[in-house]
Amino acid sequence: MTLRRISVILALLGIAVLPWLLTTGYWRGILVLCAMNVLLALSLNLVMGYTGQLNLGQSAFFAIGAYVSTILVKSHGWNFWPAALAAILASGLVGLALAAFATRLKGHYLAIASLGFAVITYQVLINWESVTEGVRGVYGILPPVPNTVALFYLVAGIALAVYLLLDNLVRSPVGDTLRAIREDEISAASLGVNAAVWKAFAFGLGAAIAGLAGVFYPGFVGTLVPDAFGIIESFTMMAMVIVGGMGTMIGPVIGAVVLTFLPELLRGFGELRLMIYGLALTLVVLFMPGGIVQAYTSLRARRRP
Amino acid sequence: MTDFLTLFIQQSVNGVYLGCLYVMVALGLTLIYGVLNQINFAHADFVTVGAFAAFFTATRFATRVLGIPDTGAYLLSLFSALGAGALLGWLVSAAVFAPLRRSGADELRPLIATIGVSVLLENGQLALFGPIPYQFDSPLARETLRIGKLFISAQSVLVVAVSAAAIAALYAFMRFTFMGKALRAVAQDRETAGLMGINENLVIALTIVIASALAGVAGALLGPVVVLTPFTGASLIVKAFACVIIGGFGNMEGTIVAGLLIGVIEAFTVQYLGSGLIDLVVFAMLLAMLVVRPTGLVAERKEENV
Amino acid sequence: MKHLFRSFIAILACAALPLAVQSQDKVIRVGVLMPISGPGSYFGVMGKEGIDLALEQVAKTDLKGTKLQVQYEDSACSPLQATNTVKRVLDQFKPHIVIGEECSDATLAIAPILEQAKVVQLNAGSVTMKLTESGYKYVFRIFPNAEQQSAPLVKVAREKLKAQTAVILYEKTNAGNDNAEGFEKPFVAAGGKVLAKIDFGRDVNDFTAIATRIASLGKVDVLPTFALEGQQVRLSQALAQARVVKGGGGSGVQMGSIWLPWGYDQKAGKAAIGYVRIVQFDPTEKRKIVQDFIKAFQAKYGADKTPTHINAHAYDALLLVAEAVRRGAKDSEGIRSQFSKFKDVEVTTGRITFDQKGQNSDLSVVHFVETQPDLSWKGMSWQ
Numbered sequence: 002m003t004l005r006r007i008s009v010i011l012a013l014l015g016i017a018v019l020p021w022l023l024t025t026g027y028w029r030g031i032l033v034l035c036a037m038n039v040l041l042a043l044s045l046n047l048v049m050g051y052t053g054q055l056n057l058g059q060s061a062f063f064a065i066g067a068y069v070s071t072i073l074v075k076s077h078g079w080n081f082w083p084a085a086l087a088a089i090l091a092s093g094l095v096g097l098a099l100a101a102f103a104t105r106l107k108g109h110y111l112a113i114a115s116l117g118f119a120v121i122t123y124q125v126l127i128n129w130e131s132v133t134e135g136v137r138g139v140y141g142i143l144p145p146v147p148n149t150v151a152l153f154y155l156v157a158g159i160a161l162a163v164y165l166l167l168d169n170l171v172r173s174p175v176g177d178t179l180r181a182i183r184e185d186e187i188s189a190a191s192l193g194v195n196a197a198v199w200k201a202f203a204f205g206l207g208a209a210i211a212g213l214a215g216v217f218y219p220g221f222v223g224t225l226v227p228d229a230f231g232i233i234e235s236f237t238m239m240a241m242v243i244v245g246g247m248g249t250m251i252g253p254v255i256g257a258v259v260l261t262f263l264p265e266l267l268r269g270f271g272e273l274r275l276m277i278y279g280l281a282l283t284l285v286v287l288f289m290p291g292g293i294v295q296a297y298t299s300l301r302a303r304r305r306p
Numbered sequence: 307m308t309d310f311l312t313l314f315i316q317q318s319v320n321g322v323y324l325g326c327l328y329v330m331v332a333l334g335l336t337l338i339y340g341v342l343n344q345i346n347f348a349h350a351d352f353v354t355v356g357a358f359a360a361f362f363t364a365t366r367f368a369t370r371v372l373g374i375p376d377t378g379a380y381l382l383s384l385f386s387a388l389g390a391g392a393l394l395g396w397l398v399s400a401a402v403f404a405p406l407r408r409s410g411a412d413e414l415r416p417l418i419a420t421i422g423v424s425v426l427l428e429n430g431q432l433a434l435f436g437p438i439p440y441q442f443d444s445p446l447a448r449e450t451l452r453i454g455k456l457f458i459s460a461q462s463v464l465v466v467a468v469s470a471a472a473i474a475a476l477y478a479f480m481r482f483t484f485m486g487k488a489l490r491a492v493a494q495d496r497e498t499a500g501l502m503g504i505n506e507n508l509v510i511a512l513t514i515v516i517a518s519a520l521a522g523v524a525g526a527l528l529g530p531v532v533v534l535t536p537f538t539g540a541s542l543i544v545k546a547f548a549c550v551i552i553g554g555f556g557n558m559e560g561t562i563v564a565g566l567l568i569g570v571i572e573a574f575t576v577q578y579l580g581s582g583l584i585d586l587v588v589f590a591m592l593l594a595m596l597v598v599r600p601t602g603l604v605a606e607r608k609e610e611n612v
Numbered sequence: 613m614k615h616l617f618r619s620f621i622a623i624l625a626c627a628a629l630p631l632a633v634q635s636q637d638k639v640i641r642v643g644v645l646m647p648i649s650g651p652g653s654y655f656g657v658m659g660k661e662g663i664d665l666a667l668e669q670v671a672k673t674d675l676k677g678t679k680l681q682v683q684y685e686d687s688a689c690s691p692l693q694a695t696n697t698v699k700r701v702l703d704q705f706k707p708h709i710v711i712g713e714e715c716s717d718a719t720l721a722i723a724p725i726l727e728q729a730k731v732v733q734l735n736a737g738s739v740t741m742k743l744t745e746s747g748y749k750y751v752f753r754i755f756p757n758a759e760q761q762s763a764p765l766v767k768v769a770r771e772k773l774k775a776q777t778a779v780i781l782y783e784k785t786n787a788g789n790d791n792a793e794g795f796e797k798p799f800v801a802a803g804g805k806v807l808a809k810i811d812f813g814r815d816v817n818d819f820t821a822i823a824t825r826i827a828s829l830g831k832v833d834v835l836p837t838f839a840l841e842g843q844q845v846r847l848s849q850a851l852a853q854a855r856v857v858k859g860g861g862g863s864g865v866q867m868g869s870i871w872l873p874w875g876y877d878q879k880a881g882k883a884a885i886g887y888v889r890i891v892q893f894d895p896t897e898k899r900k901i902v903q904d905f906i907k908a909f910q911a912k913y914g915a916d917k918t919p920t921h922i923n924a925h926a927y928d929a930l931l932l933v934a935e936a937v938r939r940g941a942k943d944s945e946g947i948r949s950q951f952s953k954f955k956d957v958e959v960t961t962g963r964i965t966f967d968q969k970g971q972n973s974d975l976s977v978v979h980f981v982e983t984q985p986d987l988s989w990k991g992m993s994w995q
Contacts, residue, residue, distance in 0.1 A: 027700035279425030439842030532817035533842035541815035576821035
C-alpha cells in the first residue's frame with residue numbers, strides 16, 4: 002500500500018464521514034461550498050501555480066459553467082447531466098479562446114487582459130437579457146440530487162477525482178513542461194517546447210474545471226444572478242490559492258478549506274471579514290509567498306536537528 | 307438642443323471632461339509602471355482616500371475650525387488630498403514595493419500584494435465611513451457656464467484646468483529638473499542609472515509618492531462630481547487600466563491620449579447605445595488593442611516582454 | 613405531624629410557583645436578515661437602526677408577558693450569502709418569524725426556504741413583483757411593490773400633468789427594472805409615448821452625457837426616475853444643467869417614488885425644484901405615531917438625523933410583530949394567522965392590510981408632494 006493509496010482512502014473516508022459530524026442543514030451547506038471552492042482553487046492553481054500565468058478573471062469561467070447549464074435546463078428543457086457536460090465544454094472552449102488570444106501576452110498584460118475578459122463576461126451576462134435574464138436573475142433552480150448530503154458527496158467526490166487527475170498530470174512529463182514554461186519560457190522554447198500550445202492547454206483545462214464547479218452552484222443556491230461572479234470572486238479564488246500555497250497540489254485545497262471556514266469563525270465581525278482577507282493576502286505575499294504549505298515545510302525543516 | 311452640431315460638440319465637451327478624470331487617475335498608474343515595472347492595484351483606492359480627505363477637510367475642518375468660506379475651503383482640501391495620497395504612496399512603497407524588490411521577488415507578487423492592499427483599503431474605509439454615500443459639494447459644482455446652447459459646470463472646468471496644470475507641471479519636472487531626469491533614467495535602464503550615481507530606491511520611492519499624490523488630488527476633484535462611497539475608486543480602476551494599456555504601459559503621452567479617447571467614446575456610447583454598454587465597449591477596445599498593438603497607441607518604447 | 617405536612621405543602625407550593633411564573637415567560641424569536649457588509653450595507657445599516665429603536669419602544673408596551681428576541685444576520689445583499697445565512701438562522705436560532713431581506717435577489721432566494729420551514733417572512737424592503745406572485749403562503753410584505761409605486765405616478769402624469777412624453781431613468785437592478793416597467797406599461801397603455809428608457813449601473817457617477825442625450829430627444833414632459841439618493845442627486849443636477857427639468861429652466865418634470873428620503877431636496881439644491889413624488893414616509897406628517905417615532909429616533913441617533921423610509925419600514929415591521937403577539941400569536945402559525953387578518957393596522961408609513969398574496973394593499977399614505985422653490989414639500993391633494 003503506497004502512501005498515495007492510503008491518502009486517497011483516508012480522503013474518501015473523510016468525505017464519507019464529514020456530513021455526519023456536521024449534521025445541521027447549515028453546516029452541510031458550508032461543506033458543499035467548500036467542495037466547490039476546492040475545485041475552483043485547483044483550477045486556478047493549474048494556470049497560475051503550475052504554468053505561471055496570472056489569471057485575474059477565473060470567475061468568468063465559473064459563471065459560464067453556471068449560466069450555460071442553467072439556461073439549457075430551464076429554457077430548453079435539457080436534463081441536468083447533458084447540460085452540465087455542455088457547460089463544461091463551453092467553459093473549456095472559451096478558456097482555449099482566451100488563451101489563443103492571450104498567449105502572446107506576458108505578466109501584467111495578461112493580468113489586465115484576463116481582468117478585462119472577466120468584466121466583459123459580466124457585462125454580457127447583465128446585458129443579454131433575453132438569454133440570461135440579466136439582473137433579474139433566474140429562480141427556482143433545483144440541484145441534481147435531492148438533498149444536501151448527496152450533493153456534498155457528489156461535488157466532493159468529483160473534487161477528489163479532479164485532484165487525482167491533476168496530481169497525475171503534474172507528476173507526468175506534462176507537468177514538467179508546464180513548470181518549465183513557468184520558470185523560463187524562452188529557455189523552454191529553445192528546448193523545443195511549444196509554449197503557446199501548452200499554455201492554451203492549461204487555460205482550457207483550468208477553465209473547464211472552473212465551469213464544472215459552476216454547474217453545481219445554481220442548484221445549491223437556488224437562484225442565479227450575475228452579481229455572484231464579479232471581480233471580488235476572482236480575488237477570493239486567488240487568495241485561496243496563494244494563502245494555501247501556490248504551485249503545490251495540496252496548497253489550494255488547504256487554502257479553499259481555510260478561507261471557506263474562516264468567515265464562519267469571523268461571523269461576528271461582519272465588515273472586518275473582507276478587511277482580514279485583504280490583510281491576509283498582502284501579508285502572505287510579502288512574508289510567506291508559499292502560503293501555508295511553505296509555513297508547514299519550513300517548520301518541519303526547523304525541527305530536524 | 308436638437309441640432310446635430312450642438313449635440314456633437316456638447317458630447318465631445320462632456321467626453322473631454324470625463325477623459326480628464328480618467329487621465330488624472332491613470333497618470334499615476336503609468337508613472338509607477340514606467341519607473342518600476344509594477345502595477346499598483348490599490349491606486350484607485352488612493353483616489354477614494356483623497357476624496358474623503360478632501361471632504362472632511364472642506365466640510366469639517368476648514369469651515370468649522372478655521373472658518374474659511376466655501377471656495378477657499380475647497381481649494382484647501384485639494385492640498386490635504388494631495389498630502390493624503392502622498393502619505394499612502396510612501397507607505398505602500400516602503401511596506402510593499404521596496405521589500406519585495408530587495409528580496410528579488412518575481413514581477414507578479416507585488417501586483418498580488420497590492421490587490422490585498424486594495425481590498426483592505428476599501429473595506430477599511432467601509433468600516434470607518436459606512437456605506438451611505440457622502441454628499442461632497444464644492445461651490446463650483448452648482449455653477450454652470452453657458453455658451454449658446456452648450457453648457458459645462460464650473461467644477462468640470464476646474465477638473466480640466468487642474469489636469470492640464472498637473473500634466474504641464476509633470477512635464478516640466480521630468481524635462482527640466484535633475485530629479486525628473488533621474489526618474490527618466492531609472493525608467494529607461496535601472497542598472498545603468500545606478501552606475502551613474504543615481505539612488506534608484508530614492509527615485510522610485512519619490513515616483514510612487516508623486517503618482518499617489520496625483521491620485522489624491524484626482525479624488526478631491528472627483529469628489530463633488532461622483533457619488534462618494536468607499537467603493538468609488540473601484541468603479542474607476544478598471545477604466546484607468548484601460549487607459550494605461552491602450553495608451554501603452556509606462557507611456558505618459560499615450561495615457562493622456564487614451565484617457566481622452568475613452569472619455570469621448572464613453573460620451574458618444576451613452577448618446578447612441580446606452581450607458582449599460584460603456585464597459586463592454588471600452589473593454590472590447592482594450593482587448594482589441596492588446597491583440598493588434600500591445601505596445602499601445604503611441605508607441606514610444608519597444609516591446610520589452612520578449 | 614400536622615406541622616410537617618403543612619410545611620411540606622408549603623414547600624411544594626413554593627417550588628411550583630417559579631414553574632408557574634416561568635411558563636408565563638414566552639419568547640418570540642425574530643430573525644433579521646439584512647445586508648450588514650458589502651456595498652448593499654446602505655440598507656442594512658438603516659434597517660438595523662429602525663428595528664433597534666422599535667425593540668426599545670415595544671418593550672415599554674404591554675406584550676402579554678412575551679419577550680421579543682431579535683438576532684441580526686448579515687446576508688450581504690447576495691443570494692448565496694442570504695441562503696447560507698437563513699439556513700444557519702433556522703438551524704441555530706429557530707426563529708418564529710424572519711424579517712428580510714432588502715435586496716430583491718436575496719429576498720427571492722430565501723423565500724422558498726422559509727416557506728418550506730413554515731416560518732413567516734416579513735419583507736420591508738424589496739420591490740420585485742415575483743415575491744408575492746409565486747404563491748408563497750408565509751410571505752408578507754409591507755413595502756409597496758413595483759406596480760403600487762409606479763401606477764399612481766402614471767395616473768398623475770397623464771391626468772394632472774397632462775404628460776405626452778416620458779423618459780424613464782432607472783438603476784440596473786431588479787428594483788429599478790421592475791419600477792421602470794411598472795411605469796412604462798400603463799403609461800403607454802394610456803396613450804403616452806416613452807422616448808427613451810435609460811438604465812445605469814450603481815457604479816455610474818457622471819450623468820452629464822445622459823443628460824445631454826435626453827436634451828437631444830425633444831420635448832420631454834416627465835422624467836420618472838428610480839435610483840438611490842446618491843446617484844439621484846447627481847442626475848438631477850446634470851438634468852438641470854442641461855436645461856431639461858424645471859429646476860434648471862427647462863419644462864420637464866422629474867417624478868419619483870418613495871426611494872428618496874427627506875433631505876434629498878436640500879442636497880440636490882435648485883435642481884430639485886418642481887420634483888413631484890410619492891412619499892411613503894413623510895416626517896412632516898402630524899400623526900402621533902409618526903411624530904413619536906421621529907422624536908425617539910432623534911433622541912437615540914442624534915438630533916440632526918431625520919429617519920428615512922428604510923428606517924421607518926424596518927421599525928414598522930417590528931411593530932407589526934408586536935401587534936400580532938398582542939393579538940394572541942404564540943408561534944409562527946399564530947403570527948401568520950394574525951397577519952392575514954390585519955386590517956387598518958396603523959404604523960408610521962400608513963396602515964397595513966394584507967391581501968391574500970401577502971402584500972399590503974392599503975396605500976393610504978401614498979400622497980404626492982412637489983418640491984417648492986424654497987426646497988420644502990407642498991402636499992398635492994391628488995390621491
